[in-house]
Amino acid sequence: MLELRHDTTSEIYAHAMEEFPNECCGAIMADGVREFVRRCRNVQNERHAEDPETYPRDARTAYLMDPDDLIKIHREVDTEGRKIKAFYHSHPNEDAYFSAKDKSDATEPWGIPNYPDTVYVVISLYDRQINVARAFSWDESTEDFVEVPIGVAGDM
Amino acid sequence: MAATVRIPTPLRKLTNDKAEVEAEGSNIESIIENLEANYAGIKERICDEAGNIRRFVNIYLNDEDIRFLDGKTTAVNDGDEVSIIPAIAGGR
Numbered sequence A: 001m002l003e004l005r006h007d008t009t010s011e012i013y014a015h016a017m018e019e020f021p022n023e024c025c026g027a028i029m030a031d032g033v034r035e036f037v038r039r040c041r042n043v044q045n046e047r048h049a050e051d052p053e054t055y056p057r058d059a060r061t062a063y064l065m066d067p068d069d070l071i072k073i074h075r076e077v078d079t080e081g082r083k084i085k086a087f088y089h090s091h092p093n094e095d096a097y098f099s100a101k102d103k104s105d106a107t108e109p110w111g112i113p114n115y116p117d118t119v120y121v122v123i124s125l126y127d128r129q130i131n132v133a134r135a136f137s138w139d140e141s142t143e144d145f146v147e148v149p150i151g152v153a154g155d156m
Numbered sequence B: 001m002a003a004t005v006r007i008p009t010p011l012r013k014l015t016n017d018k019a020e021v022e023a024e025g026s027n028i029e030s031i032i033e034n035l036e037a038n039y040a041g042i043k044e045r046i047c048d049e050a051g052n053i054r055r056f057v058n059i060y061l062n063d064e065d066i067r068f069l070d071g072k073t074t075a076v077n078d079g080d081e082v083s084i085i086p087a088i089a090g091g092r
Ligand SMILES: [Zn+2]
Pocket: A089, A090, A091, A097, A098, A099, A102, A122, B090, B091, B092
């Protein structure tokens, strides 16, 4: 179960809506009490423009988190003692499934999950209307990503 | 020159579970060679057959992506921190 605060969910939904029709991406940091949404830049369009052979998709159907944002997240882990609770991204005009690309990119380039303890949240929206969000995490026993329910933190 | 190298979780089985190791070298390339000498197998994880940094591997010198510095020839100074961090990507 991934428990998210109501504010966190609102913030990632707002980000998904603002980036539409492109995919958004970011991280949810947590220190045990508070949660912090870190919006990241999706650099997929830049990479696609530079090298369309290596990056055949543009930002409407793919995301690549800006490496500068990613290092900042890691610094926050080091200096603030927070953990990366989840990475999130959106699927504009698509359902909230963990796609083949999501799976392969989460295990590239070594064939094992890069963040085995971090949940991936996928937000589905159609036009600028949120449809649903689903969460997926690595399951040791089946060696695959499986859906985990999303709950609201604080709700009993 | 000794730098501290941050190792990502999936590669820590090569470094006896250490998240940070020391490496010697005057640039990123020689740091990688020095890592390989101490932790066999790590170079092929970081670099492809042609010797280029793998596409899904980000290497930072302190807080700068070496892609925007001088790549593998980026100079490393004593006390610098080199971070190896896999990219975050996906799509529909
Ligand atoms: Zn996806």
